[in-house]
Amino acid sequence: MNDSVDQFPPYREPDDHHGHHESHEHHEPGFWSKHIFSTDHKVIGIQYGFTALCFMLFGFFLMLLMRWQIAHPGHAVPILGSLLHSIVGDMAPMAKDAAGQFTGYCISAELYNSFGAMHGTIMVFLGVVPLAFAAFGNYVVPLMIGAPDMTFPRINMASYHAFFLGGVVMLVSFFIPGGAAQAGWTSYSPLATTIPTNGQAFWLIGMVLLITSSLLGAVNFIATIIQLRAPGMTWMRMPFFVWAQFVTAFILLLAFPPLEAAGILQLMDNVAHTSFFLPTGLAVGGQLADRSGGGSPLLWQHLFWFLGHPEVYVLILPAMGIVGEVIANNTRKPLWGYKSLVYSVLFVGFLSFIVWAHHMYLTGMGQRIATFFQATTMIISVPSVIILTCMFLSLWGGSIRINTPMLFALGFLPMFGIGGLTGLPLGLAAADLYLHDTYYVIAHFHYVVAPGTIFALFAGVYFWFPKITGRKMNEFWGRVHFWCSFVFMNLVFMPMFAQGIKGMLRRMSDGAVNYSAARVPNAIDALPGSIMELNTWILWAAIALGLAQIPFIVNLFHSISYGEKVTSDNPWQATTLDWQTPTPPPHGNFAHAPHVLHGPYEYSAPGHATDFTPQNEPAEAPAAAPRPQPAH
């Protein structure tokens, strides 16, 4: 198979096509075509990354406001209160102290609900997925497989524009009368249809745009990985990160459309007053709703979670890919069990389509169905554990370099471990009946996504920054960022396990004050003061976590111009092709069409002069001087 690939050089000489309409890209492009309407996968990757980081910060602030409301329900919001009032009006009503004195503006229950819905939506669909899949995937995947660009550069650009437009629609919905969507990021019907705000329609239109964006992205990624691998880049020579992105793209391609279908149906319910998800005899505000009825709320949940659960693996697989690259590079030895990693990731991708109803044990869908999904849920934990175990075993016997990317990658392992293992009780119907909809669930999936995926994303940012800019980020502030984030992440999310096990429900705009022992002293399962007090602790930990991101933000922007310059194109001495390009990679990426000779992690190969053998370098040749640099 290799031979047949080798016989066909994939690149035509660019000179063949001078005068061709595509050759205009060889000229110096203007601002608009360089930064806004660029078809270069690297520019699009950076666009995605920057936009996604902004959205993540915004989603984080929504969360801070919610944590304030949970810790001090009905009290005036400090600093941001009047800004909030000027944006959302009466949804941020006046707060008064015991003496009736005006103290500022607080958060109403409706506003809290819309922040909750939008925090989830923004973090998942506008933050983590675009950063993990679209940003890193766009920038790194074509480099890693030795491709000049994505297969469909213009579709790639359209994908970013659809994403951006979707984000704008989501943001605009905060400003309309009635405010943004309030039915949670899951948008369960009939709630999503009966809440009197058009925010839900904005949410649905925004989602359709975001789904379109990820559909275009997914087609592009799969086609690129299948079609544009450099000669010699066989499937089993692909870096693990590329495999992870490949499976992620398939999940996005096949799991998102049913949500799009559901979104269209709910949009019909909201705009054309159909009853797809509205049961017969639905009463709203004590009145029989003027609807035909006959619909099924359960249908929405099935369609939503058919996406919703694979989505979890969209969040986690690219992160695992990044961690795999960083660990292999910094342990200076091959990833342990590369093949089992690849097969596990494929198996996870397949199984993720048949576990969705474990989110629905409480819907009364029946015990037999619950049993089936319980079984598949337990089975899917096996490949996930294999992946994590391979990563851990890769550390064994390595001469580990500790630097910021490696710290974040190492932090990912136990954090994702906690997140994954605490998910098992939720996958078992009997335990889930109790834990469902409590803070335990929030703690569980935030351990997976926040100190899990987001740590891996930080690792990726620190790791690939030198390739993108030619400069390293500051190591000292990187470590400050890691240790502070690590401590405060745990202080934020660990207490939620305790709150959830004690029965504190999520999505309560008053932080469960009404269920506290102070309010209802005689109830046997009232929440004790020690549990309620944790709300305040979490608030302060969350604020500290926010402050801990300042070193990162400053470091990121400062290092673009003032960071320590890298002296080689391959500062981490990595083996994969993404480091065998000029820095930063020019349009078309490679100075010479790469020819892959061996697997992705040839570290510390016996008999080789250096402890790394790039994929396109002969195994026996001693490491030569830096590769020739083209003028740029």
Added chain:
Amino acid sequence: MEIPYTIENRPDTGIYNAKLGIWLFLASEVMLFGGLFSAYVLLRVGAEPGMWPHGWLNVTLGTINTLLLALSAITTLLAWAACKVRDFGKFKFFHACTILLALTFLGIKSYEYHDKWIHYEIALANGKFADGHLVEKSADFDLAKKIGTVTIHGRFVEDRKELMDLRSPEAQSAKLEEHTIAAADIKKLENYGPKHNTFTAIYFTLTGLHALHILGGTLVIAYLWGPGSRMWRRDPERFTNRIEVSGLFWHFVDLVWIFLFPVLYLT
């Protein structure tokens, strides 16, 4: 640097980029329509006994539309084959047929939509139901103020359930006549739009989304037929690929209709 395999097949995968891309896109389309069809199944099984409509749609028109699309699939194929044998004139002819067939399909579909739009079910104050096509509303008709009259071409029934199965012998033998009803006698008046019941809702959604696909496909084919066909002189091979890729999409849209027709019209 040029992106490889835009025209010729990659030797080890045996496919060119755009063809792989459209197949991947169609896979996601299968999931999209699959989601909607599963919604149809769940709504239909979950409907109250006797309340799922039968025979509401015009089978003759549906059959004509099915034949139109089947024919357009053939002309699409022939257009591609004409490109393959480098016969541009034949390509122009066959794809002109495709476009005309598609537009006729959309025309018939709009007529069917309109037919549902002017079809009213009227709940009367005496508990009976009137049902039929709107002939005219009097100029001063106002349901809220209870003034004016509405004239329909249809019939009266005792129970809504009688309106559900139009294939039943009773419904087949029912006499349709013009009736004029005073606004004062009307409790509720509603056309057969999407909100009428879950059947019309899923009917309009499924066929509407399908019609949008037809429209999109027609626009693409019309572009390739018109301004886009300039590529023929410069790069006939690439142009032929475009015809093949757009043809694959068109065949998929046809195939969706092949499922829609029995599901909505015949059962």
